[in-house]
Amino acid sequence: MKKFIIGLAVGLIVAFPLGINFGKDVPLLSNPFAAKPDIAAQVKERTGELLKDTKEAIHDATKPVKEKFSK
Known part of the structure; x- marks a missing residue:
């Protein structure tokens, strides 16, 4: 024991x-226990990446409809 x-x-x-690390x-x-990293910068960076991925997904989802109407 x-x-x-x-x-x-x-x-x-x-x-x-x-x-913790x-x-x-x-x-x-x-x-x-070192100084904390800048949380605002981390949030902006991750949000930018998320928006970029979302825009690409929307573009890929609407691509067949755009092709259909462009003919």
């Missing part, structure tokens, strides 16, 4: 910083 508790404590000490999308072995 003593080994289990020691292993649990060591596991928590190692896993906690790795989990994983959630922030930064390298796992970097400092988990």
Whole structure:
């Protein structure tokens, strides 16, 4: 039982910083308490990618109709 508790404590000490870094999308072995990345810039970047993908999907979905009316 003593080994289990020691292993649990060591596991928590190692896993906690790795989990923080994983959630922030930064390298796992970097400092988990460093300055936070700019959230607004990340949101703008992801939104831009999402809009681009959405525009392409709409274009692909409406392509047959455009071809039908252009004939």
